[in-house]
Amino acid sequence: MSTSPGFGRDDGGRLWVESLPLDEVAERFGTPCYVYSRAAIESRWQRYRSALGTDGDVCYAVKANGTLALLNLLARHGAGFDIVSGGELERVLRAGGDPARVVFSGVGKGSEEIRRALRAGIRCFNVESAAELERIAGIADAEGRPAPVALRVNPDVNPETHPYIATGLAQSKFGIALEEAEALYQQAAADPRLQVRGIACHIGSQLLSVAPLSEAAGRLAALARRLQGQGIALDHIDAGGGLGVHYVDEQPPSPAEHIEAVTAPLRDLGVAVLVEPGRAIVAEAGVLLTRIEYLKHNGGKEFAIVDAGMTDYLRPALYDAPHTLEAVAPTQAECRPVDVVGPVCESADTFARDYPLPAAPGGVLAIRSAGAYGAVMASQYNARPRPPEVLVDGSRSHLIRRRETLDELMAGEALLAEE
Numbered sequence: 348m349s350t351s352p353g354f355g356r357d358d359g360g361r362l363w364v365e366s367l368p369l370d371e372v373a374e375r376f377g378t379p380c381y382v383y384s385r386a387a388i389e390s391r392w393q394r395y396r397s398a399l400g401t402d403g404d405v406c407y408a409v410k411a412n413g414t415l416a417l418l419n420l421l422a423r424h425g426a427g428f429d430i431v432s433g434g435e436l437e438r439v440l441r442a443g444g445d446p447a448r449v450v451f452s453g454v455g456k457g458s459e460e461i462r463r464a465l466r467a468g469i470r471c472f473n474v475e476s477a478a479e480l481e482r483i484a485g486i487a488d489a490e491g492r493p494a495p496v497a498l499r500v501n502p503d504v505n506p507e508t509h510p511y512i513a514t515g516l517a518q519s520k521f522g523i524a525l526e527e528a529e530a531l532y533q534q535a536a537a538d539p540r541l542q543v544r545g546i547a548c549h550i551g552s553q554l555l556s557v558a559p560l561s562e563a564a565g566r567l568a569a570l571a572r573r574l575q576g577q578g579i580a581l582d583h584i585d586a587g588g589g590l591g592v593h594y595v596d597e598q599p600p601s602p603a604e605h606i607e608a609v610t611a612p613l614r615d616l617g618v619a620v621l622v623e624p625g626r627a628i629v630a631e632a633g634v635l636l637t638r639i640e641y642l643k644h645n646g647g648k649e650f651a652i653v654d655a656g657m658t659d660y661l662r663p664a665l666y667d668a669p670h671t672l673e674a675v676a677p678t679q680a681e682c683r684p685v686d687v688v689g690p691v692c693e694s695a696d697t698f699a700r701d702y703p704l705p706a707a708p709g710g711v712l713a714i715r716s717a718g719a720y721g722a723v724m725a726s727q728y729n730a731r732p733r734p735p736e737v738l739v740d741g742s743r744s745h746l747i748r749r750r751e752t753l754d755e756l757m758a759g760e761a762l763l764a765e766e
């Protein structure tokens with residue numbers, strides 16, 4: 348069993364989140380249910396904050412988990428935010444985040460999203476193409492205020508991660524090729540509608556080595572020197588996110604190692620360093636609780652059918668992502684290999700195959716490290732209401748998002764008007 352801050356097992360075999368046993372949390376809020384440890388989030392946040400020092404900014408990637416209470420917690424600790432949509436901007440603002448600490452990434456920013464972000468006074472647009480730069484300049488002109496921009500360059504570094512979450516290779520849709528960036532910077536620097544602020548990049552996610560991150564930072568440093576040599580002043584370099592976490596047996600580098608890898612190549616440039624960690628702050632701070640509904644045998648295999656599905660937690664179905672699963676309380680059942688599957692009508696709705704578990708009907712399982720890219724990726728497929736989220740702080744539990752109701756699930760729909 349793994350223990351990460353905020354979670355641990357007592358001598359009697361019960362799994363706890365801070366000062367609460369998870370079986371009690373499951374009883375109180377029902378299953379499926381996401382449970383986060385406040386202390387675990389705060390400890391990961393502090394590790395980033397103290398590693399980066401005062402002349403940089405940690406811009407938490409909202410896409411990893413954008414629940415308002417969580418954003419508010421980070422905002423109260425002085426977080427900056429990395430957003431990818433007008434919706435994420437709205438979440439940050441409603442959670443009390445400072446717009447001047449917001450960077451706006453993403454390949455397909457809409458005009459309305461750009462306008463809103465410009466009006467809100469964000470720190471920087473991380474621009475992903477020449478066409479987007481032109482659109483931003485046009486909107487800035489119409490709004491009568493110059494737009495702060497960085498180009499998100501594509502350093503063409505292999506992050507050695509799952510292909511679905513690798514973003515820094517030459518053939519990916521993300522970023523602007525390094526060779527094209529320089530001419531675009533000159534164009535932007537000469538454009539009064541734009542204010543060049545920095546350089547940005549993000550090469551991928553769940554990285555288990557910092558080598559690709561420091562290689563990418565080295566390429567950004569070389570570009571920064573060329574730009575500075577041409578008289579283009581830079582305020583910051585945004586090295587993106589991407590640090591991996593522990594799911595089963597990974598040994599990810601620490602936040603301090605991540606920060607050292609990206610800041611070392613940038614040190615003598617005289618610019619602030621931004622990072623955009625998402626997963627590394629929240630993944631290990633959360634679990635998804637799910638109850639075993641039935642056991643069944645098919646084709647020589649035993650299945651534990653649980654009440655969470657790919658609609659609640661998509662990563663195993665989408666990426667074949669491995670996770671640690673644990674019974675939250677001791678049972679008499681014998682530990683044996685089972686396939687843990689959800690109720691959704693898709694074979695991909697599988698959390699684990701041949702996984703050793705003391706499975707018994709009614710037993711509650713914790714799917715560990717589910718705090719990132721969990722609740723945010725939930726859907727309503729099969730007309731399944733999305734699960735609640737609970738933040739535990741010591742012995743107190745806060746329902747930070749209640750379970751969706753069927754009325755909410757169907758809100759916004761309309762029957763055909765009578766002919």
Ligand code: LLP
Nearest residue numbers: 408452549552553588589623624625626720
């Ligand atoms: N910045 C940018 C521009 C990004 O695209 C991402 C993630 C991040 C920061 C945060 O990366 P992190 O520190 O969390 O690795 N749904 C996938 C992950 C997709 C990540 C996309 N971009 C998963 O569940 O593994």
